[in-house]
Amino acid sequence: MQIVGHTTQQVVYAASRRRPFRINELLLIEDRIHSNSNPLGEVVETQSFNRYIPLATEHSDLVDRQVMENLAQLGYDIGADTIHLARIRILAELASPVSVGIAVRVPTFAEIRDFLIPRDPATGLVLGVIRGTEELTVGLPAQLSRVALLYQKDSGIMPQKGIPYIMDHWTWPEYPHIGIFGGSGSGKSFALRVLLEELMRQQLPGLILDPHFELSFTEPFPDLPASYREDFTRRSIVLMAGRDVGILFEELNAADLINLLQAAGEVTENMNNAIQTLHRRRDSFVSFSTRIRDLTRGLEEEQDLKRKLREDDGDGFREKQEIRRILGLVEKYKDRVGHVSTLRAISRRLNRLQTERIFTGGIEPIREAIMNRRLVVVQGPIWFLQVLGAYVIRKFYRERRQYQDAEQTGGEAPKFPPFIVATDEAHNFAPRSPEIPAPARSILRTIAQEGRKYGVFLILATQRPALLEDTITAQLNTKLIFRTIRSSDLEVIREETDLGPEEVRRLPYLGSGNAFVSSAAVGRTIAVRIRVAKTVSPHSRHPFLELKEDFIPPEEELGEALLTYLPLGDFNFDVHLGTLQQELKRRITIEEITCCLEDLVGEGIVEKKEMVLGVEYRRRED
Ligand SMILES: Nc1ncnc2c1ncn2[C@@H]1O[C@H](COP(=O)(O)OP(=O)(O)OP(=O)(O)O)[C@@H](O)[C@H]1O
Ligand SMILES: [Mg+2]
Incomplete structure (x- = not known):
């Protein structure tokens, strides 16, 4: 294998008579000019030619005239020989271009170990294998060779083939946040599960919002070898929104309440003022909503009530007392709360939240799990998760900040650990369009921008990166890109990652479970196949099998x-x-x-x- 031409310092062509090139394989370029470290390159495009598939520039956008001429100079008999060609992206900064004729070979594991393995599996996140390194599997030391078993739908669990892809989460303070993008069935949820399993292995506490009710970690993946199994039952907990967790009304202040009500409809300036005026510390749902109801009645029936009070009809003392109380409220708040319609709108929003059981239970079970460095999965309908998530994340983030700031300034604040927030369907929690109400958007944006300083990190999975808030997208320093077909999403990927044009062209055809990982920490794109998960979703049975068994x-x-x-x-x-x-x-x-x-x-x-x-x-x- 040898170099047969180049277009830039980063892109070269290589040819071989005997060995076909493989996409994504890593090759070592034995360049004498750059001899103190032979540069590595990655095959990004390949093609083979023989006399039946003539190598002519009009048949291939891989080769140009220059390459053809070089091939001839190097003794290739164009038209007679079988020629394998590859476009190779050099993975290092070169001072000058690579010369034509230089040999290219498969590196040994030792030669690329430092380049590909940032951490050992015990202290990093083992997510899969690096594609194109299959040939290097034999040279792998024992502690690296059985850490990422693979899965294929028809063949089941398969041995690890290739060098493990280990994500270095210790770089997160510098390069925070992860995005998982890809179309339906491309392997996002599977990858999210693998990533969360790795977080649990490292005991990184996390809050997971799970609108699909699919992220529990108690059921082992079928047919997993005993040596690969892992028990996550004590490392994770699943809580149901509206049953196990909710928001304690008594803990809300007026600003919290306004934030929450926004989830149930627009909160106007008048409503905002009315809530600020009427809400009292430690109000319960009943005390607050009764105050609003009574005041509404008082404003509507003021004259009537006053007349009733004047009439000496011998009516009950109790009723009169009640009327006096209501008129007292009118007296007190009349000039400050605006119109009755404002109060009615507040009541409607309050009632909606109450009916959805938002105010059932509290968030203590979530806090307890985070404190115990567990993964806490909150399941529920997406709307509920948006409201609850916004509240909990905001609260925890504030506590984390207060604690860290106090640590630095010598103040006092209760301990709160660094934590991770993860969610599927992220475009629903933080939609790009400002017209779509989304209670969690602003806190997610804040964390995207400054969470790294406080050790708070996001993992956001979505089918529709084009619909995700763009400031957030821009802050996701590592992106796992799965099969993507829609042009608007491809556009975002082109803009927001370092994927090359060849990779973007391959995106619509990626098999499920294969991804390109674009990482600012690594500075280049890595083709990865995600490993088999160690657990499965309890409802991942085939729907027709479910029909047979349960229906x-x-x-x-x-x-x-x-x-x-x-x-x-x-x-x-x-x-x-x-x-x-x-x-x-x-x-x-x-x-x-x-x-x-x-x-x-x-x-x-x-x-x-x-x-x-x-x-x-x-x-x-x-
Ligand atoms: N790493 C993998 N290895 C082997 N098979 C995989 C892998 N990831 C996904 N698959 C296969 O693809 C299927 C779909 O994957 P997954 O449920 O993760 O898709 P998704 O991207 O979350 O889709 P949706 O957006 O519709 O939820 C899985 O059920 C599994 O069969
Ligand atoms: Mg999914």
Whole structure:
């Protein structure tokens, strides 16, 4: 293999008569000029030619005239020889271009170890294997050779082939935040799971918002070798929004409340003022909403109420007292809360949040998990997660900042650890379009911009990078790019990553689980195949298998059950009705039983006989 031409200092061409090139493989260029360290290159495009596939410039955008001439000079018989060609991107800064004719070879593992392995697997995040390094697997030391098993849908678990791709999370303070982009079914959720497993291995605490109810880590991936299994049950906890966790109304201040209400509809300047005026410290949902309700009534019925108070109709002392209280509120707030419609709008938003069970439970279980350096997965409908997530993230971020600032200035603040926030469907939590209300957008933007100073990092997965808030996208220093087809998303990827044109061209065709990792910390793009996950989502069964196992048609189920009760007479159905209902966990009528048995008679499985007391059904004996 040798160099046959170049376009720039970074891009060269290599040719070989015997060995086809592989995409993404790393090759060492034995360049005497740069001899103190032979530069490495990565194959970004390959093609093979022979006399049936003529090598002519009009047939290939890989070669130009210059390359053709060089090939001839180097003794290649264009038109007769088989020629394998590659476009190679040099992975180092060169002072001068590489010369034509220089030899190119596959490096040994020792020659590229430092370049490809930033950390050992015990202290870094092992996410998969580096594509194009398959040939180097044999030279791998034991501690690197079984850390990233692979998975293929049809073949199952496969041995690790290639050098492990280890992400160095110790660089995050300098290069924070991760984006996981890719179309449907491209492998984002799978990769997110692998990444989260690695966070747990390193005991990095994290808050995960899981709108798909798919991120629990208790079920092992099927057929995993025992040596590769890992138990994450004590490292993670799943909490259900609205059942296990929610927001304690009593803990909200007026500003928090305004933020929350924005999730239920626009909060106008008037509403803002009204809430600031009416909310009191430690208000409960009931005390606050009652105050608003009473005040609304007072404003609407002021004259009426005053008249009632004046009338000496002997009505109850209690009612008068109540009227006085309401009028007292009117007196106090009348000039400060604006119109009744403002109050009504506040009530509507409050009620929506209440009906959605936002105010059920508190966030203590989340805090406890973070303090214990666990991964806490909060599951719930996306809208709920947006509201709860915005509140919790804002609160924790504030506490983390206060703690760190206090540490530095010698002040006092309760301890709060660095943590990670991760979510799928990130474009819903932080949409680009300012018209779409999104309670979590501003806090996510703040963390994207300054979270690294406080050890707070984001992992955001989305199908639609084009719809993700652009300041945030720009701050994601590492991006895992999976198969992408939409042109608007490709456009963002082109702008926001260092993927070369060849890679962008390959994006629509990437197989599931393959990604390009564009990382500012590494300074180049790495083609990676994500390893097999050690756990699976509890509902990752094939939907048709689920149908077969969990959705036996009630009629069939009844038929199967009835067969075990035979012989049965229509005179004694009721004797068995109780046990049958218990067995099938539903109500069953006598008519249903008769119908079902008649069907079985029709199918020839059951026969019926006239008896003295009535009809008897028995299994047909063939
Ligand atoms: N690293 C991998 N190795 C092997 N197979 C994978 C890998 N990643 C994904 N797959 C296969 O692709 C399927 C889809 O992956 P995944 O659920 O992660 O897609 P997704 O990008 O999250 O899609 P969606 O956006 O629709 O949620 C998986 O069920 C699995 O069969
Ligand atoms: Mg997914």
